[in-house]
Amino acid sequence: MRLDLGQRVAQRVDLLSVGIKGKQVGLDGAARFHRCRLWRDSGGCNFTKSGRGEVFRGALKKRPQDEATGAEIDQLDRERQKALELVKEINQRELLNTLTDAGLIPNYAFPEAGVELKSLLWRKRGSDDPDTAAYISLPAERYERPAQSALSEFAPENVFYANQRRVEIDQINMTLSSLESWRLCPTCQHMENLEIQADSRAACPRCGDPMWANIAQKRSLLRFRQAIANSNDTEVRIDDSAEDREPKFYVRQLLADFEPEKVVEAWRLKARDLPFGFEFIEQVQFRDINFGEPTKPGEAYNVAGQQRSRPGFKLCRHCGQIQRAPRNARERDAGQLHAFDCEKRGTNDVENLIDCLYLYREFSSEALRILVPYTRSGVDEEAVQSFMAAVQLGLKKRFGGKVDHLRMLTQQEAGKDGAPGRQYVLLYDSVPGGTGYLHQLLANEAQTLVDVLRLALSHLSACACNADPEKDGCYRCVYQYRLGRAMASVSRDRARSILEHLVAGLDHLEKVPTVAEIYINPNFDSELEARFIEALRRLGGEAGLPFVKLVQDIVHGKSGYLLQVGEQQYWVEPQVDLGPTDGVIVPCRPDFMLWPVQSRSKRRPIAVFCDGWAYHHDTARVDAKKRNALVMSGKYWVWSATWEDVKTALDGSVETALAGMLEPMYYGGQETLSPPLRAMIDERFVSRNAVAVLIDWLGKPVGEALDEHSLRMARSAGATAFRMVPNPRVPELADARDELAKFWLNVGALPCDRPEKYVPCGNITQPEVRLRYLWPALLAGGSANGMPEKSPGFVILDDAFAHDEPARHLAWRRWLALFNHFQLLPGIMLATQDGLEAADHASLSMPASSNPASSSQGAALAAAWEQVLDQAMSELTPSLMDVVGAGVPPPDEVGFEYADPKNADTIIAEAELAWCAKKLVLLLPAHTNYQAVWKAHGWTSVVAEGEWTQRLISEIKEGTTA
Ligand SMILES: [Zn+2]
Ligand SMILES: [Zn+2]
Ligand SMILES: [Zn+2]
Structure with a gap:
């Protein structure tokens, strides 16, 4: 005959009251002696001896000795054993832990305690067992796990295999830690314990999100200490028929929260074109939360930017018994599940239960927060995971196995004021409190961390897996077993590309208060680049332009395009590093290089720069130096495309708002030009946007001896410049002539000689963008067959004359557009007023002869x-x-x-x-x-x-x- 314990005992609740009933006694001080006191009140038990059992048994034995009573006695015995275990537990707990639990001392001073599973087993008395009890309690088994794994392994309803048994966690110890109310920010990783902090804030104190105050963000949490599995030994023994061990999945989030003032040291790249930085945080509060099984019904809401279903766990708030779904009709009838010693046992009051409890662990440690570099390819999941893997690789190479205690997690932050969101990698010390390792990375002006990144790059680039075209990483480089599912997003090539962008800038770091303030531009160039390619495609075939075809292809090992414009073909190579060995004295990295596919083409490769204003307004001088170095090498042309150019082109239009920009710079109308000069002018070079002019050029056939179209453009530029020669016969222009002549007295060394016969030209009005050029007399004849004569000139941007942001922005666009055109005149350079005063051009020289660079040159x-x-x-x-x-x-x-x-x-x-x-x-x-x-x-x-x-x-x- 099978004994139905639950039913029997439920019928005899009154009996239990003998042992259990008593008034709740408040806890005195730190430790949770709740149960202990309860028991003591109900009978003055002696916990160290077995005498207490006699109290129960005595009470029960007075009753008729029927089967049910006997069963109850046994169950009470079991409960008693549980209670004894608990006492032992409390007695054994180290003093420090007890004090920490009670919040009397901060926990970060001590290693994180593990979580325990207590497995309580009983079995039916066998015929040869002594004693008369129907059930025999086996000694409790205890298993301890690090809190990190226990948070899932010992979670409610999970099963645990040990000692040839398969036990299910059906109870959470609610007395070792108390139930807490918390508020969790829907947007950032901040959360607050409302038992400590008054719940009165209207918005998140870290990120300012007003949704913070939403009712859905207030939740019940329990610090996870001990799980209990109560099982009938005969039912849980594993035999051959044991079902498959199916792991349960839980929604878990590790949230890292810190006070801004805990940032003790922060660095960023000086180079503004690459937002990157890192900071050491001396104390980060980590909270790892188990939000329950995602497959269970539950509410979905945001925590730290992640919308997830977070059903939590349902249990009795008094005894911690898990309210799992009933497994049979009897359980359904019985209603709530309670432990034998639960004061609410036998009642079905909804108030007894917590519908949604989350379990958490907490520790505090030090961390290094790294802003995932916002390179031109943007930041997406692949970038974050690949960068993380690269950092891990670098650490391994730098420190060997000594850094196994360093862990990583990602943090994302929504962008403010239209800026893109930020992604951080938080490298933290899993040894609570920290080992000091992370701060060491920043020692010596952060050079150790720089080393780590460099090492990662060199190992990525040299890894044997590069030889296999099928592989984009291996376990020797970026892959790690620890990464799990995230590994699918890890790409060796992506990691390399990010690090390549980074290493050049790492020589120039500067201290900042926090990386949170590193500005990431909303019009970041990476997006502009993508749009530029799309604009080429879109504008091809419009308004008489040649058709454009773009096919993705590998160019010099990078993913680029084969571009066909009309009959002409080019390789589009993104992010090309050029420097002294390429004949370019200022190292630079154009966004795209357009290499003519035909070898020995007389057309120079064109370096395309996609510049967003917000990002380049403070780098104009450096941008000018780079462009000059390219053009002056005699091997390359440059081409600047701004947001406005690309936007218009994407709309399928060849026009530009800058069309009339030259008119106010002229002294006379077109009729002042001699017929040959007039014939040279092609208005389309200045009346169309940069994308349209470029497509037009790229589609033109290249001549045998030279790029004939570039000559046409040069001549048009020359004739255009002539309209900025003040007519010597007009007396009112005397001042203008003076000013233009004077300019050349103070420019210092020039990269090429003045021509034999020249006349200074340039504009006097609209001084924010000035052309200064020694117009060579030979151009006037218009008969030159080769390129125009070399003669020095500048297209100058002078901010001092642009008084507000829109004016500066417009001047900058005009400046770049003019240089697209005037660079074709050999000797004309791009300059800012300050660069000019500092004679940035003095280091330039023009080679005697110029040969277009070819992409595979020695x-x-x-x-x-x-x-x-x-x-x-x-x-x-x-x-x-x-x-x-x-x-x-x-x-x-x-x-x-x-x-x-x-x-x-x-x-x-x-x-x-x-x-x-x-x-x-x-x-x-x-x-x-x-x-x-x-x-x-x-x-x-x-x-x-x-x-x-x-x-x-x-x-x-x-x-x-x-
Ligand atoms: Zn927040
Ligand atoms: Zn209960
Ligand atoms: Zn590899």
């Missing part, structure tokens, strides 16, 4: 020269560029000292560069006196004076000297 050679350029005297750099451009091999030695062949200790001559096999040296002017010595020893020397580069090139090319 990379190895270039790399070898790079080191030379690095080490050689910097004043040689511009001229050495010509030498590099000639495609000659680099020297064997930089800073070469020649020892006396008879006495190795005596240096008899020095040279800046030496080609040893050729017995050729380059001497600095200061070393001219060594010329005789070199000659005497059979060496050829070239002194870096006058027109030395051509001499040097021909000497190197000559082959081995005799």
Whole structure:
């Protein structure tokens, strides 16, 4: 006969009152001796001896000895055992833990306590068991787990396999910690314990979200200490028929919350074109919450920006018995489930239950918060996960296994005032309180962290998995088992691209109060780039423009496009680094490089810059230097496309609001031009937006000897500039002539000579954007077949004359648009007024001859020269560029000292560069006196004076000297 314990006992509630009933006694002080007191009040038990059992048994034994009474006695025995365990528990708990639990001392001072599962088993008495009780309690089994895993493993209704048993968690110890009300921010990771902090705020104190005060954000939480599984031993033994171990899933969130003043050190990149930074936070409060099983019915709402279903757990607020769904008719009839010792046992008052309880753990530690770099490809899940994996890799490479205690979590923050949202990676110390490791990363001006990022990049780039085109990462580099499902978003290539963007800037860090203030521009260029590509596509075929076809393709190992405009083809390569070895003296990274597909095309590759105003208004001077370095190399053109250009092009329009911008800059009408000059002008170059003019150019066939369309554009620019020559026969223009002439007195060294015959030209009105150009007389004839004569000129942006933001923005757009056009006149540079005053152009030089760069030009050679350029005297750099451009091999030695062949200790001559096999040296002017010595020893020397580069090139090319 099967004993139905629940039913029997429910019928005899009154009996239980013998043992259990008593008034609730308040807790005295720290520890929760609630039950202990209760028991003591009801009979003065001695917890350390077994005498207490006699009290119950005595009471029950007076009653008729029927089966039910016997069962009850047994059950009470079991409950008693439970109570004894609890007492033991309290007695064993370390004093510090007890005090911490009671909130008397802050918990961050001590390691996080684990969570315990207490498995209580009973079984029916066998015929050979002694004693008369129908049930026998087995000694309680205890299992402890780190709180992190216990929060799921020991969660209600989960099953736990141990000691050949499969037990189900059906009770939560509600006495080891008290029930708390919390408010959880729907937007950020802040939450407040309303038992401590009055619930009176109208909005989240961290992020300001007024939804904070919403009723849905106030919840019941319990700090998880102990779970209990009550089971009939015979039913839970695992045999061969045991069902599959199906893990349960819970909605969990780890929230990291800190006071802003806990940020003790923060850094950001100085370079404003890459929002990146990190900060050390000395104390972060971590709260890990189990919001219940997502499959159960429950309310979905936002916590820390995540809309999830959060059903929580339903249990008795007194005994902690889980109110699971009834599993049979009897359970359904019985209603609420309560422990035997629950004062509410047998009642079905809804007030007994907590419908939605969340379990949490809490610890505090130190953390390093890193803003995921907002690179041009934007920040998405792949960027965040890949960046995180890269940081992990870097840490592993830098510290080996010593950093296993460092963990990561992500934090996102909604963008304010239209700015994009921010993504943070929070690297934290899982050893509560922290080990000091993280702060060390910022020691020595944050160089350790910089090292970590650099190491990650070098390992990513060198990992063997790069050789397999199918692989985008492996366990040697970015993959980790720990990442779990997130691993699907991890990309080695993406991580590399992010780090590549980053490393250049890492040399220049600056301290800031917090990374939270790093500005991320709403018009960030990455979006503009994507739109630029779309604009090319959209505008092709419109208004007489050639058709445009774009096919995604791999260009130099990066994902780019094959662009077809009319009959012409180009590789579109995003984010190309150009520098001295490419003939570009200022390192730069155009957003796109358009390489003509046809090798030896006479068309120069075009470096496209997609510039948003909000982002570039304070970098104009640097932007100008980069563009000049590109154009002056004689190998590249530049092309600037702004938001306005792209926006208009996306609408399918070729127009631009800047169409009339040149008119006020002229002194006379078009009729003042001679017929040949008038014929050169093509208004479309200035009346259309930058995307349209570019498509037009790209679609034009390239000539045999030169890019004929670029010549047409140059001539149009030349004729246009002529309208800014003040007519010498007009007396009213005397002041203008004076001003233009004076300009050239103070400009310092120029990258090219003035032409033989010239006339200064430029605008006097609208001084915020000025053209200053020495108009070469040869242009006037209009008959030149080659490119126009070199002559210096500037397109200058002068903020001092633009008085408000819209005026500055407009001036900036005009400045870039004018340079798109005027760069075709050799010698014209882009400048800001301050850059001009600082003579930024003095380091530029124009090569004697210009050859379009080709994308696959001797990379190895270039790399070898790079080191030379690095080490050689910097004043040689511009001229050495010509030498590099000639495609000659680099020297064997930089800073070469020649020892006396008879006495190795005596240096008899020095040279800046030496080609040893050729017995050729380059001497600095200061070393001219060594010329005789070199000659005497059979060496050829070239002194870096006058027109030395051509001499040097021909000497190197000559082959081995005799
Ligand atoms: Zn908030
Ligand atoms: Zn209960
Ligand atoms: Zn790999």
